[in-house]
C-alpha cells in the first residue's frame with residue numbers, strides 16, 4: 001500500500017522571528033537554511049514574523065532586511081524552496097515582487113479569519129507570478145465552522161491552491177481541529193493545511209487530528225521556535241508522522257541535527273509553556289502578542305496575565321498591538337485607584 005504524503009512546511013525563519021525579536025542574522029539564516037535543505041524540507045518560510053513589510057515600530061524592527069535574508073536562504077538551497085508570508089495591509093504587492101526577485105517560490109497570504117476578501121489581489125498576483133499560492137486564515141478559533149468554510153471558499157475562488165486553518169492563539173482543541181478540517185475537506189477542492197501553536201500543549205495533538213481529518217500541509221518549527229509557546233516541533237512531527245505511516249520525504253537524522261546543532265544554539269530561551277503563553281491559549285490571544293505584553297507589563301508594573309485576559313475578552317486581533325499598551329495603562333490606572341481607596345489598617 002502506498003503511504004499518504006504530508007507536506008511539512010517549516011516556519012522557523014518566519015514564526016521564529018517573533019521569538020528572536022526579529023533579530024535573525026544572515027549567518028543564522030544561512031546555517032538553518034542549509035540544514036533544512038539537507039533534510040529535504042520542500043518549503044520553508046523566511047520573512048519578518050508579521051510577514052513581508054512587517055519591520056516597523058508597531059511590530060518590531062528587523063535587524064537585517066528580510067529581502068537579504070530571503071536571498072541568503074535561497075542562495076544555499078539546492079532542494080528546498082522559499083515561502084514568504086504576506087498580510088495585506090502590512091505587506092504590499094511591491095513587497096511580493098521584490099521577494100520573488102530575492103528567490104521566493106511560494107506566497108502565503110494571511111488574513112484574519114473573517115477577512116479573506118482583502119486577499120483577492122495578492123492571491124491573484126501570486127498566481128500571475130507563478131508562485132505556489134496559499135491562503136492562511138488566522139485566529140481560526142474566533143469564528144464558527146460555517147464562517148471558516150465561507151472564508152476558505154473565498155480564498156479558493158481567488159486561486160489559492162491550499163487553504164490553511166491557522167490556530168494563531170494556540171486555543172483550539174483536537175476535536176475542534178477535526179471539525180474544521182473535515183468541514184473544509186467536504187466543501188473545498190483545494191488542499192488543506194494546518195498551522196498550530198503550543199500554548200495549551202496541543203500543537204502535536206492538533207497536528208495529528210488535522211492530518212487524520214485530511215490536511216496535507218502542516219507547519220512546524222525547529223525546536224518549536226515561534227510566537228507564544230512556539231509551533232508544532234518540526235523534527236518531532238517528522239518522527240510522529242512517519243511512525244503513523246505517513247511519508248514526509250524528510251530525513252529524520254538531518255532534521256534533528258539542524259534543530260539541535262543550529263537552532264538550539266541561537267534560541268534566546270527554550271520554547272516552554274509559561275504562565276503567560278498558557279493564558280494566551282486559554283483566553284485566545286494572538287501568540288505574537290507575547291513579547292509586546294511582557295514589555296508592557298514591566299513598564300506598568302502589572303501582571304502580564306491580566307493584560308492577556310483582558311485582550312482575550314476584548315477579542316483583540318492581529319494589527320491591534322497598540323491595544324496592549326492601552327489595556328496595560330488602564331489596568332495600572334485602575335489598580336492604583338483601588339490602592340488609594342483601600343482602607344488603611
Ligand SMILES: CC[C@H](O)CC(=O)C(=O)O
Nearest residue numbers: 015049050138166168288
Ligand atoms: C503576525 C502574523 C502571524 O504570526 C502569522 C502566524 O503565524 C499565526 O497567525 O499564527
Ligand SMILES: [Mn+2]
Nearest residue numbers: 015168195227
Ligand atoms: Mn504562527
